[in-house]
Amino acid sequence: MNFARLSLLSAAALYMTVPAVQAGPIAYGICQTGCNSVAVACYAAAGVVFGTVTAGVGVPPAILACNMALGVCSAACATVGLFAPTP
Numbered sequence: 001m002n003f004a005r006l007s008l009l010s011a012a013a014l015y016m017t018v019p020a021v022q023a024g025p026i027a028y029g030i031c032q033t034g035c036n037s038v039a040v041a042c043y044a045a046a047g048v049v050f051g052t053v054t055a056g057v058g059v060p061p062a063i064l065a066c067n068m069a070l071g072v073c074s075a076a077c078a079t080v081g082l083f084a085p086t087p
Contacts, residue, residue: 024081024082025081025082027080027081028077028078028081028082029081030081031073031076031077031080031081032074032077032081034073035070035073035074035077036050036070038069038070038073039066039067039069039070039073042062042065042066042069042070043063043066045062046060046062046063046066048060048063055067
């Protein structure tokens with residue numbers, strides 16, 4: 001019984017020395033801002049204003065590539081910024 005209590009106290013003491021870790025919503029926002037900035041630059045390089053093109057039949061392939069890159073970047077932000085621990 002004493003060994004169990006000692007183990008519990010040791011675990012509690014160890015837990016108290018570990019710094020708190022939280023998800024990083026600020027890091028996520030910064031990452032999303034970076035993704036959107038690159039998407040705006042990609043659209044500008046294609047000669048189009050970001051946010052004015054719908055995914056229709058006549059969309060240039062460059063815009064579709066920009067949209068795909070934005071999706072990949074946003075997914076990476078969600079994985080890293082929201083689920084990875086940030087000290």
